[in-house]
Structures are given as structure tokens and as C-alpha cells.
Amino acid sequence: MGNPDIKLGFRKTAYLYPSTDVDGNPITLSAIAFWLGYFDNGVWNDLKPDNICLMEHYTITSDAEAPSNTYPLEMFITGNTLTIMPDYIGYGITKELPHPYLNHDVCAINSIDALTAGYALFNDRNRHGMSDGWKLYLAGASQGASNAIAIHKYLDTHPELATKWNFASSNCSSGPYNPVATIDKYLADGKVVYPVVFPLVMKNMFDSYPEIMDGFTEEMAYSQNYLTVKSEIDNMLAGKQHNTDAINKVFMDKVRTTVDSTLADNEIYLTDILSPEILDKESPICKALYQCLEKNDLTKGWTPIHPMKLHYSSQDMVVPQENSFAILEAFGNNIVTLEQSSIPADHTTTCSLWMVELFSKGF
Amino acid sequence: MPSLAFIGRLLHINYLNYMKKKIYMLSIILLMVSITTACTPENDLPGNEQPPTYENRGEIQLPMSIFLNNIPAEYAAFKNLWQMPSHNGKMPLHWSWVTPTLN
Numbered sequence: 443m444g445n446p447d448i449k450l451g452f453r454k455t456a457y458l459y460p461s462t463d464v465d466g467n468p469i470t471l472s473a474i475a476f477w478l479g480y481f482d483n484g485v486w487n488d489l490k491p492d493n494i495c496l497m498e499h500y501t502i503t504s505d506a507e508a509p510s511n512t513y514p515l516e517m518f519i520t521g522n523t524l525t526i527m528p529d530y531i532g533y534g535i536t537k538e539l540p541h542p543y544l545n546h547d548v549c550a551i552n553s554i555d556a557l558t559a560g561y562a563l564f565n566d567r568n569r570h571g572m573s574d575g576w577k578l579y580l581a582g583a584s585q586g587a588s589n590a591i592a593i594h595k596y597l598d599t600h601p602e603l604a605t606k607w608n609f610a611s612s613n614c615s616s617g618p619y620n621p622v623a624t625i626d627k628y629l630a631d632g633k634v635v636y637p638v639v640f641p642l643v644m645k646n647m648f649d650s651y652p653e654i655m656d657g658f659t660e661e662m663a664y665s666q667n668y669l670t671v672k673s674e675i676d677n678m679l680a681g682k683q684h685n686t687d688a689i690n691k692v693f694m695d696k697v698r699t700t701v702d703s704t705l706a707d708n709e710i711y712l713t714d715i716l717s718p719e720i721l722d723k724e725s726p727i728c729k730a731l732y733q734c735l736e737k738n739d740l741t742k743g744w745t746p747i748h749p750m751k752l753h754y755s756s757q758d759m760v761v762p763q764e765n766s767f768a769i770l771e772a773f774g775n776n777i778v779t780l781e782q783s784s785i786p787a788d789h790t791t792t793c794s795l796w797m798v799e800l801f802s803k804g805f
Numbered sequence: 806m807p808s809l810a811f812i813g814r815l816l817h818i819n820y821l822n823y824m825k826k827k828i829y830m831l832s833i834i835l836l837m838v839s840i841t842t843a844c845t846p847e848n849d850l851p852g853n854e855q856p857p858t859y860e861n862r863g864e865i866q867l868p869m870s871i872f873l874n875n876i877p878a879e880y881a882a883f884k885n886l887w888q889m890p891s892h893n894g895k896m897p898l899h900w901s902w903v904t905p906t907l908n
Contacts, residue, residue, distance in 0.1 A: 451868040456861040472862065486866045510862070559859035567864075602907065 443553050452517065453488060454712040455567065456510040456701040459534055464542050464650055470535030471552055476517060477524045477568060490570040491524040493805070496557050498549075498582030498589035499527060500588035500793065503638065503689055505682035508533035515663045515716025519801040520581070524531045524564050524572065529557035530589075537682050543585070543642040544621055546738045549663045553586075553593050557607070557766070569797045577586030577610035579805040582637045583763060583793035590672040591696065591750065591769070598747045614803050615753035615796030616761045616789055620768040621735040636760040636789070638686050640664075640715055641675055647734040654734050660725045663720045665713065671696045741772035751779045753796040760789035 453521060454476040463469040480490040497516045498547075499509055499543050509527040513536065516527065532541025542548055557578075565571065570594060582590040594612045597604040618624045621643070642664055648655045661669060669804045673691055698710040707709065712721060719725045723732075736742075754766040770778045781799075783792045 449868040451866055453864065453866045455864040458862055460858060481868055563859050563861065680823040693843075 444597060444658070447515060451481055451486075452476050452485070453567075454513075454517075455563060457559060457563055458628040459553040459555055461640040462548070463531060464545060464548050469531070469536065471529060471536060471556065472508075473526060473529065473560060474509045474527040475524065475554075477528050477564065478522050488568045488570055489522060489735040490568075490573050491522055491564075491576070491735045492573045493523045493576050493610075494557070494561070494572070494578045495520040495523040495525045495765070495805075496553060496568055496578065496580050496590070496593060497525050497527045497608045498553065498586035498593070499530070499584045499586040502581070503642075503682065504685045505533055507685060508537070510534040512777075514580075515797060516583075516586075519803075521804060522559070524568075526553075526557050526560040526568060528553050529633055533682065534726060540645060540649055540680070541642075542650055542695075543646040544618065544738050545590060545646055546587070546595075547731050547741060548650075549589045550592040550596040553589065554596060554603070554773065576799065578607040579610055579655055581614060581800065581805070582617070583796055584613040584617060584789065587614035587752070588619050588740060589617075591617060591619055592613050592752060594746060594748065595744050599744050602687075604748065609748055610644075611748050611805065612750040613753075613800060614750065615793050617742040617752070617765060618761050619765045621738050621763045623768050624762060625732075625735060627764055628712060630724070631759075632778060633665075633705065633709045633711050634715075634759070635706075635710075636686070636690060637697070637710050637715055638675075638689040639760075641672075643681060643735075644677070644731075647731060651737065652746055653732050661715055661725055663716055663731070665697075667697050667699055668715050713727060731770060741768045746773050746777045749779065751776055753781045753783060753792070753799065755783035755785075755787050755789075755792035757786040758789045758792050 454474055456472060456474050458470050459471055461469055461471050475489050477489065479486055479686075481487075495662055497520060499514055499516065501553040502508065507514075510529050514527060517525070529535070530540050531552065580590040580593050582588075590612050591614060597607065597609045603608050603609075625643075634640075640663075644660050648658075648660055661672070664672060671692060674696075675689060678689050678692070693710055693715070696707070699716050700711045720728050720731065722728055750769070752766045752769060754763045756763050766780055770780055783795050784799075786797060787789070787795065
């Protein structure tokens, strides 16, 4: 099978780069860049990447899962590309900071800065350079998907950048492109399977939009049940030592008190987590929260130029399919191609299937 | 002994020469600045308009086989997909949509 002396491999570099934090101040962030090469009788040779992929990672809560600290799954699906994967603020070199979950604007700017620095690094390290006619593709699953579309928005609203980077298209799976639609679906269902999303969202909205959330406290958003474990979960999120499964388990073990025959083992009622006030869409705190969420709605306020392919599943209870439908409704099928998962599956499986699709078919 | 008028003239000439040299040097500096400015590319960097600086924090080259050997048995089909020979028979691994050729 082939030449046994030649072994395909990765050249992966972690690097720091200058960017901007949530308050607009300078910050140093971390990222990785990797490309393919091969060992010929033990000597490394770079390959010339065909394209650039800016890959946004999915939701993590432990720093060990940050791209610069591990070998993320996404490394194995982008083929012969120069792939750039930024650590989001709050991970990697900035693990001491809170992570601005769903703050798409900041993430987009950070990612473009990571791309700029990663490309400079690549040019310094790979003497072959890029193949002629290379393009830039954006990709990501789950939170990574909405971040990829946020970058798409940034590039299409800065055409000179889109041209400079030979921007081609986005290919994403199961992203919360419309946080309002996501929360609406949660409220309509009255239960969730991924409760860690609530402290992540609340923390970011209070941190990022103090002018809107002024007069409210995080405690006002939660049930008495949740308040008994709030400090435990806050510490888990701040410590960046626990993954989302571990945090969701705390919800199931300690916050879930209402159980009936209609509730699956991995589900929890919103009434066990949230206060009656925030569950009332007419309440001031709920209206304020929605106002924050709307600031991160990627279906409004811009007109895409480049195409986007969105993978989704009807059975995804973490990021409901309504998110993908909202993008299609906003931008039309000339820009948006929806691709339903080959198997109606839960969120994690849907994202995994997308990875297999990207791996086997390309962008 | 030179007269005061002569010294005055001499100083005046020296002053003019001094000024001429200053003006000449200033012109040269201005010319260099304009050439430098004209030759400097526009700051068309993306995003935050930050210069493309970076700090390398560590690099590693790893054979793919390290990862493939750790793929659980239930994903054998996935592993096999990675191990198909390429079109030119030289690379032990490839993707159906990527057939990297050796440099």
C-alpha cells in the first residue's frame, strides 16, 4: 500500500496574536495553524495547501479542549488545507478570562486577526506557499457554526477583506445563528437537554451588555433550585477544568427535581432552572435578555454575498432546526443551501455526521 | 585686522551658506520621507487592523498514523477510508477529494 517510507502527517503550530477584547482593548490571544506534510525516511516535507480553512471550534468549557492544548477533531476533516483554529477568548492563553459566549462580533474580529497572523506564520514556515488559486473557506459546528457565519458576515460587510482573502463560502453544522429562535424553542418546549447553555448565555449577556442588563442580577434569572448550585457551576465554568458533560451532569443530579413520564433521562424542565420572572416574556428582565440576544442574531442587519451550506437535523434539541430555517428565510436559497442530516440525530451526532460529510466531500 | 563690516559680511555669507546647507538637508529628508511613504504598502490588513505579527509557541510534526492507531475498532471503516492508497500509489493515505502530490 503506497510507499511505506512515506508517512503523511500534520505540522501543527500554536501561536499568539494581537487582537481586541470585548471592551475594545488590545489583547493577546492564542490559536493553532496546521497543514499537511510527509515524512520521507523520517525527514519532514511540507505539502502545498490547496486552500485555507478558518475552522471555528464547538462549545467547550474546559481549557484542555482548546485547540492550542489538544488535537481537535476538526483537524482531521479539512484535507489539504492550511487550517487556522483560534482559541476563543477565555481559553488558551486567556483562560483566566470569562468566555464571551455568543458574542459573535468579538469572535469574528478575533478570528480574522488569527487568520492574518496564522497566514504570516505559514508563509514564514512553509517555503512552498499556497497552491495557485487558493480560496478561503469558513467552517464550524455548533457554536463554531455561528461563529463561522459571524465571520462570513464580517467579510461580506467588508468586501475588500473578502477579496483580499479570496473568500469562497461557509460550510457549517447546527449553529445557533438566531439565539432568539433558540431560546424561543426552549421556552416553547419547556425543557432542554443542554442546560449548561443558560449560565453560559447569562454570564455573557451580563458581561457584554451591562447597559442593557443594568438593574438586573444573574440571580434574578434563576430558580431557587439552581441558586443552590450556582456557585458550584460558576466555579466549574471559571476554572475551565470541566467539560460540558460534567457541568450538565450537575444540572441533572442537583437541579432536576421535577420528573415525570414525559421527561427523558437527559432532559430537564426550564422551571427547575429559571425563575418564573425570566420565563415570562413580558417581564422586564426577559425583554432585556432578548434585547441582548437580538444583538447576536446573525439573520438580520446584513446581506450575504457568498454562499453558505448549513447542515442540520430535525431531531437536534440543543440547537433546534429553526436556526437554519431562519437563515434560509432571511437570505434565500440563492445564498443558503440547507442540508438535512442523513440520519435524524441529536446535536452531537449531527455535528459528527457533518464532519464525516466534510471529510468525504470537501467544502 | 578685518573691519567689523568685513566680519559682518563674512558671518552673513556663512549664515547664508549654513542656511543653504540646512535647506538642502531638509529637502533631502523630505524627499526620503516622501519616497518611503510612497513605497510603503497601504495598511490593508483585515480585522482589527493589527500588523500580522505572531509569536510561535511551539511546533510539532506528527505522522497521521499516531492518530489512526488510536481510532477505536468500531470506527474501522473510518480508519480504512484514511488508509486507501492514493491515485499515484505513492501516498499511503488520502482523501477522496484530496490527492496530495509530493513536492
